[in-house]
Amino acid sequence: MTGGASAAAATDADDAAAETVTASVVGASGFAGGELLRLLAGHPHFDIQQATSRQNAGKSVGSTHPPLRGTELRYTEPTDLESVDVLFAATPHGVSMGRIDEFFEVADTVVDLSADFRLDTAAQYDAWYDGHDAPAYLAKAEYALPELNRANLPGADLIASGGCNATATILGLYPLFEHGIFGGETGATDGGVADEVGGDERIVVDVKVGSSEGGAGGGAASSHAERSGVVRPYAPTGHRHEAEIEQFLGTPVAFTCHAVDMVRGASATSHVFPDGPVSKGDLWSAYRESYEDEPFVRLAAGGSGVYRYPEPKAVAGTNVAEVGFELDPSNERVVVFSAIDNVMKGSAGQAVHAANIALGFAETAGLDFAGLHPVGSP
Amino acid sequence: MTGGASAAAATDADDAAAETVTASVVGASGFAGGELLRLLAGHPHFDIQQATSRQNAGKSVGSTHPPLRGTELRYTEPTDLESVDVLFAATPHGVSMGRIDEFFEVADTVVDLSADFRLDTAAQYDAWYDGHDAPAYLAKAEYALPELNRANLPGADLIASGGCNATATILGLYPLFEHGIFGGETGATDGGVADEVGGDERIVVDVKVGSSEGGAGGGAASSHAERSGVVRPYAPTGHRHEAEIEQFLGTPVAFTCHAVDMVRGASATSHVFPDGPVSKGDLWSAYRESYEDEPFVRLAAGGSGVYRYPEPKAVAGTNVAEVGFELDPSNERVVVFSAIDNVMKGSAGQAVHAANIALGFAETAGLDFAGLHPVGSP
Amino acid sequence: MTGGASAAAATDADDAAAETVTASVVGASGFAGGELLRLLAGHPHFDIQQATSRQNAGKSVGSTHPPLRGTELRYTEPTDLESVDVLFAATPHGVSMGRIDEFFEVADTVVDLSADFRLDTAAQYDAWYDGHDAPAYLAKAEYALPELNRANLPGADLIASGGCNATATILGLYPLFEHGIFGGETGATDGGVADEVGGDERIVVDVKVGSSEGGAGGGAASSHAERSGVVRPYAPTGHRHEAEIEQFLGTPVAFTCHAVDMVRGASATSHVFPDGPVSKGDLWSAYRESYEDEPFVRLAAGGSGVYRYPEPKAVAGTNVAEVGFELDPSNERVVVFSAIDNVMKGSAGQAVHAANIALGFAETAGLDFAGLHPVGSP
Amino acid sequence: MTGGASAAAATDADDAAAETVTASVVGASGFAGGELLRLLAGHPHFDIQQATSRQNAGKSVGSTHPPLRGTELRYTEPTDLESVDVLFAATPHGVSMGRIDEFFEVADTVVDLSADFRLDTAAQYDAWYDGHDAPAYLAKAEYALPELNRANLPGADLIASGGCNATATILGLYPLFEHGIFGGETGATDGGVADEVGGDERIVVDVKVGSSEGGAGGGAASSHAERSGVVRPYAPTGHRHEAEIEQFLGTPVAFTCHAVDMVRGASATSHVFPDGPVSKGDLWSAYRESYEDEPFVRLAAGGSGVYRYPEPKAVAGTNVAEVGFELDPSNERVVVFSAIDNVMKGSAGQAVHAANIALGFAETAGLDFAGLHPVGSP
Structure with a gap:
């Protein structure tokens, strides 16, 4: 690491x-x-x-x-x-x-x-x-x-x-692994986190993607009339980007993808049940430490105004990944958001x-x- | 029940x-x-x-x-x-x-x-x-x-x-509880499932909603310029519909909501780690038994063509809930999809x-x- | 007539x-x-x-x-x-x-x-x-x-x-012909207005259509990625619906079509320079007389609120044509709006x-x- | 000039x-x-x-x-x-x-x-x-x-x-005036075309605009639920940008504006009945001569592929105006298209x-x- x-x-x-x-x-x-x-x-x-x-x-x-x-x-x-x-x-x-x-x-x-x-x-x-x-x-x-x-x-x-959905997911989750909030300390592969990490509770990753992920081709499913306004399960299980994520983070993730109405953009929401108690301050520390010098990572985790968490709109056309998180104390859960322009x-x-x-x-x-x-x- | x-x-x-x-x-x-x-x-x-x-x-x-x-x-x-x-x-x-x-x-x-x-x-x-x-x-x-x-x-x-997001979520999950695929046998409340169900692995529910959920009012965040094309975390944790779901199903769910670019519609994707092994046939049996006589529930779980799983588009303007599922053997997970017109x-x-x-x-x-x-x- | x-x-x-x-x-x-x-x-x-x-x-x-x-x-x-x-x-x-x-x-x-x-x-x-x-x-x-x-x-x-764009256009313009506001008195064909009407100033018709007009097929131009958010000149001149309109109204129209971001809907805006002076009251009288008993024509010409003029949204899924107009005294012009669900x-x-x-x-x-x-x- | x-x-x-x-x-x-x-x-x-x-x-x-x-x-x-x-x-x-x-x-x-x-x-x-x-x-x-x-x-x-709609309109029409295709030779004002130009047939301008023209404020009409998918007549007559256009080109135009479903962008379609016969070659010569050295004007008038004419999508985020045209011989009309990012x-x-x-x-x-x-x- x-x-x-x-x-x-x-x-x-x-x-x-x-x-x-x-x-x-x-x-x-x-x-x-x-x-x-x-x-x-x-x-x-x-x-x-x-x-x-x-x-x-x-x-x-x-x-x-x-x-x-x-x-x-x-x-x-x-x-x-x-x-x-x-x-x-x-x-x-x-x-x-x-x-x-x-x-x-x-x-x-x-x-x-x-x-x-x-x-x-x-x-x-x-x-x-x-x-x-x-x-x-x-x-x-x-x-x-x-x-x-x-x-x-x-x-x-x-x-x-790196692939689009994998990039969004890994960038979002990495600080949790790096700082021991999830997955324990492990050996790295490819600069990644671990050969093997444990934990009974799987990370659930729910990704929303735009139509440009389907490429410049056509087909009925990607026609404007059929694809406008969709929330369409797409590769609901067995998505191939799981392989990249698992290789890099050293743990399988339960990954599901949805097509939504945008052209560019991938937004990954990862639901993580951490190894032990964690505060929002811990999360801020971890993410800041991981990314504070990165020119292409921007933290967005609350605050005021319209744009409080990562959104594909906010990074459209850029090489920036927005990463953010929220704590769910009643479910002992960390929800991690990451948004990129997939193209x-x-x-x-x-x-x-x-x-x-x-x-x-x-x-x-x-x-x-x-x-x-x-x-x-x- | x-x-x-x-x-x-x-x-x-x-x-x-x-x-x-x-x-x-x-x-x-x-x-x-x-x-x-x-x-x-x-x-x-x-x-x-x-x-x-x-x-x-x-x-x-x-x-x-x-x-x-x-x-x-x-x-x-x-x-x-x-x-x-x-x-x-x-x-x-x-x-x-x-x-x-x-x-x-x-x-x-x-x-x-x-x-x-x-x-x-x-x-x-x-x-x-x-x-x-x-x-x-x-x-x-x-x-x-x-x-x-x-x-x-x-x-x-x-x-x-019943509330929109709760309705979508509960209709999707109910057959799993009713048929003992998740949550064990329990006492009912309000016609619901249980007073208390166990299991260490929480159900993760990731909901996508349209702008009509915000009502007929205005505000910068719901303006067309700011809301078009969004995948926006919205009430990422602590959403009030958790209360209805928990009351009805007898178990807490880890619930997260996203605003996406549609006007009508709520799509709930529930990630469930069942109590024991389950086949796709088991799921079909359970869902068919729960809903086969229902005039307003339609199963959509695979098949061919453009519309294979539940989608808000497919039920827009109707009183129908589409419910479907997919099995993820490698993660021992059931992914449940349900889609309604929230209005x-x-x-x-x-x-x-x-x-x-x-x-x-x-x-x-x-x-x-x-x-x-x-x-x-x- | x-x-x-x-x-x-x-x-x-x-x-x-x-x-x-x-x-x-x-x-x-x-x-x-x-x-x-x-x-x-x-x-x-x-x-x-x-x-x-x-x-x-x-x-x-x-x-x-x-x-x-x-x-x-x-x-x-x-x-x-x-x-x-x-x-x-x-x-x-x-x-x-x-x-x-x-x-x-x-x-x-x-x-x-x-x-x-x-x-x-x-x-x-x-x-x-x-x-x-x-x-x-x-x-x-x-x-x-x-x-x-x-x-x-x-x-x-x-x-x-009748064809979609022709229907929208003709229903919008017909009362002007029927009441002598444009085109003079002429012989009818097919129940239509005239064999031949005069006037040096052509009617300009600018139509906006949704992607469903392209049918259920595919192709790069109608893919979601390329068609989302467009204002795309489409058959900018020589559109075949001109033939229907000309046959029915007995006068050529200068017709141009644009693809815009909707699935259903056709909205025709006709710019008419009437034969002589006309007041908004004259227009109201003409349109009311032409359509007051029609179950599928609704007048929308001003008023308050969000929906003041005809809009495809307001008739989506219905067999209703909304028809309306506005007077432009400084240009001695009548602008006629008509909106239908093209499907x-x-x-x-x-x-x-x-x-x-x-x-x-x-x-x-x-x-x-x-x-x-x-x-x-x- | x-x-x-x-x-x-x-x-x-x-x-x-x-x-x-x-x-x-x-x-x-x-x-x-x-x-x-x-x-x-x-x-x-x-x-x-x-x-x-x-x-x-x-x-x-x-x-x-x-x-x-x-x-x-x-x-x-x-x-x-x-x-x-x-x-x-x-x-x-x-x-x-x-x-x-x-x-x-x-x-x-x-x-x-x-x-x-x-x-x-x-x-x-x-x-x-x-x-x-x-x-x-x-x-x-x-x-x-x-x-x-x-x-x-x-x-x-x-x-x-210059204002957004006026900029799109004027850039589209200017070469027709500059090269005597419409409006005759006249004296300039403000670098513009004329103090007064004649011709009985008015130019009709039909503009489609995105929601950002309404500014960062809110209001029911600009809410996502009400504004999504619209083709909405907006300032159908008497739009204030007529004043700029008239001042610059020296002739009134019959101007009508529609709100359509995009955020950025203005697309002006101008219907012009030229003073005399004109060929497509004449138009190409005129527009090339007017704009060939301009870093921010791009001609698009036919050709093949998806993007044949000016489109707001093609210039989103840029300072480029796309300008193009098509000839309608049967109506002796020139249709001029111009597209800009209004912001x-x-x-x-x-x-x-x-x-x-x-x-x-x-x-x-x-x-x-x-x-x-x-x-x-x-």
């Missing part, structure tokens, strides 16, 4: 002197891919080389992503990859593991946004997905939740950027954050958008 | 011969009050006498409720009550208990939609609210969740219609349902609207 | 004595088809025989339309049609004209909800669509906008139910209304749902 | 050398005020001194504006103004004109976001509002629509930033843009956010 303790990898002063590297985005017509293009276009140290999309090859990137209208860049075929310093892969799950050797032929560093390299072993992968095509890479890949394991990232060749902190933003660390740039480079108020459905 | 077992209080044949009674609605300009007016206007056995609203006295009821445009009825002052057979009180919490003697001076039957008479004792009330003005009525009032305690309702003088099944519809039973009408009289598909934010 | 003047075709007294007829719905898995099933299931004089859907044959109708869950009816193949009294065709544009002979082999009366038989001549059809397969039926078909041409409908064999008044509801008249039932039979308040995105 | 022709006031090279000036925001707790704080906080040349809010004095600015959480700045009383270089006033209409002398006592430059100084004369103001408190300032104020009159802004003391390009962003020019900074300084894709209700 040391990863999160180290300071940011590069100061702003270092950053100003940093060189520019070349980068390409594979799978750039999807939502995460488009966000990567936008972030890299505004980043002081990345020079975009290619954006691939089989379906849109030859078209301008602005034809699919309105914020990029006016940009010269055009999509190329996914197979025509030129050499770059960093390759970001924003392809659907299962694609990267089949092309990983090819990726390393053209790039020194690969940042993968899919689930392909997030788990440590092929056995774990098989338990949640369907057989891994490149198991040898699993041990080499560094799982990236920068706040909690940034020490692993400098110089990493293959980065597996940013849960995907493209976290990937850029990890790449910044891997390459020695200032952690916040290219990630400084503060968000909007008011904003509708984020 | 016998209330739910009795058959519907009146057959359709009886109903056809039923007489018409007079009814008034106190607090008719609010959302529940308007819904009552609409239901009573289309009801074969109610003749609306008065609709009161201090703020709108003299105006037509259609001036506040568009579906009632064209209706002749005009609001009267709340204090000018004429004699009626049934008085529906849709006033904010705390009003009915101060006027209950006055109500019984003008009406034989009072159906109260507020929380004022839902709890059994003044002590319980004090624990969750702030002192009761008419504690003598608490024991006389019949709490109404018709599916579970309809036997108590025929001839009742004072009916306390209907969670308020006005349930009140009319209870009144139908109390007065000997067919249970479904005036409550047969099937809902819409597609529908946006319900 | 005589159609609308005749009284309702059947009184309620007649209706009570009416017999029940059999009906089937072709294309029943779409939004309009599902709405027809719901309306017919609750209708006192229709007995549903079949509901066809190629894609869902064998499944229950509730599998696609949640309000019909619990109904026994299952989809049959579109080609297995049994004999019925009335066949409702809710198929996509172009299907009915290819099957119309087949339809009349099994049914005495065909009510078509598509655009296939709305125009009078093959030449008109060719000008807006792509060649007609059964032009001989065009002259036989009765276009149905019951308020304006109900005299044509009793006993009709083939009814072409009801703009499609299935209007079809049932027309069938009620054709068959001699009370006009409002099966169409009495008053709507909801509050309601979210309708 | 020369303002827009001049090049940007400062090159990026100049900008790098620019000094930092101090700025305060009066009325900072509103939506425009919060946006100003966010823009100024991320601006290379502004140093925020004070943010005033009577209601929130003493609280952190993050307490009302989530994106500013973590900022040290606290609200001060509106009356405790310290000396600054630039004062931005984001107060409700009518406030600035009463305090304008006081503002100039503490600041060299005042940028007012309200309507108080947008009109040229007291007579014009009286015609649309209710008497002006400081008419002497009307002639001194420079109305700011930077694309069209940037030449007026360098060194300006008092800047009246940015329609308010705070335009104010900063104008201030950048006034003070000699690069025009785009602090305004480079490109927007998000996907985004829900913007």
Whole structure:
């Protein structure tokens, strides 16, 4: 449990002197891919080389992503990859593991946004997905939740950027484990908490997600007429992000996901029955200690006004995770809230954050958008 | 636990011969009050006498409720009550208990939609609210969740219609208690499950509600700009509906509520760790047995298509509760979903349902609207 | 211009004595088809025989339309049609004209909800669509906008139910033509206004529609992520409903459509520069005279409160058209607003209304749902 | 008509050398005020001194504006103004004109976001509002629509930033006037088009706006339950922004506004009947010539994909105006679409843009956010 303790990898002063590297985005017509293009276009140290999309090859990137209208860049075929310093892969799950050797032929560093390299072993992968095509890479890949394991990232060749729902959940729960409020003291894995933690009472995690988690495709269930205004159980049990959470925190969680009416955003509410008595002051101390120096974590736990607890709206478009909590004395329960923009902190933003660390740039480079108020459905 | 077992209080044949009674609605300009007016206007056995609203006295009821445009009825002052057979009180919490003697001076039957008479004792009330003005009525009032305690309702003088979030939660969980899947065998209260049930593992209930639960008033937090697209923790701990649920089921639940972007609707997801092993077949048997003859409960637990589990959209505008479940073998968990329209099944519809039973009408009289598909934010 | 003047075709007294007829719905898995099933299931004089859907044959109708869950009816193949009294065709544009002979082999009366038989001549059809397969039926078909041409409908064999945007627009504008405020006095066609009306200043019609107009299919543009929160020009010029409007009112309109964030609903705002001076009182007189006895038209033109003018929300789920207006003296303009539920008044509801008249039932039979308040995105 | 022709006031090279000036925001707790704080906080040349809010004095600015959480700045009383270089006033209409002398006592430059100084004369103001408190300032104020009159802004003391709906409308229509497609050749006012233009056929402008235009306050009509999913006529005639449009373009427009379900955004659809024949190529030439060098105007007029025409979603959070058009040959009509974020390009962003020019900074300084894709209700 040391990863999160180290300071940011590069100061702003270092950053100003940093060189520019070349980068390409594979799978750039999807939502995460488009966000990567936008972030890299505004980043002081990345020079975009290619954006691939089989379906849109030859078209301008602005034809699919309105914020990029006016940009010269055009999509190329996914197979025509030129050499770059960093390759970001924003392809659907299962694609990267089949092309990983090819990726390393053209790039020194690969940042993968899919689930392909997030788990440590092929056995774990098989338990949640369907057989891994490149198991040898699993041990080499560094799982990236920068706040909690940034020490692993400098110089990493293959980065597996954490998944959206897992990121929200882990960031919310981590301080409880780190400070012994739940789960006891245990050995770390991947910068994570534990190999095994005990306790009879399972943590219940109830996540609400927006429609962008379903990707840029279509289908009746994700049509506006059917999806507007929903509170729809989605992967009510057996959600694959449980694997990441369990690997990182060392304990299973009872995880359930609901689709709600927003486009961006993931909000995780975790119901925790702590090992012993805990006060709200204890919680404040724990969370402050875990996150007070983090540029991308913001505590919101009560107070006054409209926005008292973490909300996806409050972080829409940003790389910020809001984390908060409330105490339920009558049920001896801690309720933890965490909210992120799934396309940013849960995907493209976290990937850029990890790449910044891997390459020695200032952690916040290219990630400084503060968000909007008011904003509708984020 | 016998209330739910009795058959519907009146057959359709009886109903056809039923007489018409007079009814008034106190607090008719609010959302529940308007819904009552609409239901009573289309009801074969109610003749609306008065609709009161201090703020709108003299105006037509259609001036506040568009579906009632064209209706002749005009609001009267709340204090000018004429004699009626049934008085529906849709006033904010705390009003009915101060006027209950006055109500019984003008009406034989009072159906109260507020929380004022839902709890059994003044002590319980004090624990969750702030002192009761008419504690003598608490024991006389019949709490109404018709599916579970309809036997108590025929001839009742004072009916306390169940609260929206409590109704969704209790209807979802009840079959697990009734069939010994959770909570053991216990004594009943109010037609409910138990005086006391054990088990170390608390039930976690995570509820998502629409903006109509906040009532017809305003305020910054409920403004469209601030509330659109939210996933906002709302009464994250200590929600008052815990009291009703605990009273009815005989066990505390760890209850948390979120505001989401819909207008009507309450969706309760209950995470239950059952007393022993249970199969999906066991769950189907339990839920079918509990609800197969219920006109207003519909099971939705898997299947194909867009709508597989309970959703508020699927019941918008109706008096139907959708109830469903999923099994999580790896966490030895049952996830229960229940969805209602909070203004209907969670308020006005349930009140009319209870009144139908109390007065000997067919249970479904005036409550047969099937809902819409597609529908946006319900 | 005589159609609308005749009284309702059947009184309620007649209706009570009416017999029940059999009906089937072709294309029943779409939004309009599902709405027809719901309306017919609750209708006192229709007995549903079949509901066809190629894609869902064998499944229950509730599998696609949640309000019909619990109904026994299952989809049959579109080609297995049994004999019925009335066949409702809710198929996509172009299907009915290819099957119309087949339809009349099994049914005495065909009510078509598509655009296939709305125009009078093959030449008109060719000008807006792509060649007609059964032009001989065009002259036989009765276009149905019951308020304006109900005299044509009793006993009709083939009814072409008016289109959603055309219905909203025509109902809004008609009183201006009928009372000589715009367009002069002219000869009628199809119960409509004129063969030719003059005036240099075109009427501008700006329509806002919900996502249900796009039907039950999918596609990227109608996905929730891309369509949420839009104000999207849609068929900005050359919209095919111009043909219906022009045929009925006898004058071209400059028509533009926008997709906005609702599911149900069409709102037409017509900007009219009248032939001469007109007062608000003149407008009130004209609209009242045109619509005062209409069960499905409601005037909303000012007043106080939240709902002052026509709004799709206020008529969601109903067969009501709200019509209103405002005077703009400084621009010598009349702004006309009309709002309908496109799936009801703009499609299935209007079809049932027309069938009620054709068959001699009370006009409002099966169409009495008053709507909801509050309601979210309708 | 020369303002827009001049090049940007400062090159990026100049900008790098620019000094930092101090700025305060009066009325900072509103939506425009919060946006100003966010823009100024991320601006290379502004140093925020004070943010005033009577209601929130003493609280952190993050307490009302989530994106500013973590900022040290606290609200001060509106009356405790310290000396600054630039004062931005984001107060409700009518406030600035009463305090304008006081503002100039503490600041060299005042940028007012309200309507108080947008009109040229007291007579014009009286015609649309209710008497002006400081008419002497009307002639001194420079109305700011930077694309069209940037030449007026360098060194300006008092800047009246253009209103949201007027900005969208004028930017859409201007090229038609500039290139003689509508309105003939005329004399300019305020950098605008004309003192008087002829033509019998009025331009019809139909605007759709989000809830943020109503400001941060509440009220029943703007509550989420009542405003969700609306298409609500709002100021259907006599909208005050007509005054700005008429003053700038020299011709009255028939203007109507609708509230739709989004938070940010204004979309203006203008229906224009041109003076003579015009082709789509003519339109492209005109719009390209008017805007090709503009950093904050983007043309969108057809093409493929989901986003073919201007949409508020595509510019949410940005200072970009999208402008496009379509030709309707059968009605001899040009339909012009323009979309902005009303809080940015329609308010705070335009104010900063104008201030950048006034003070000699690069025009785009602090305004480079490109927007998000996907985004829900913007």
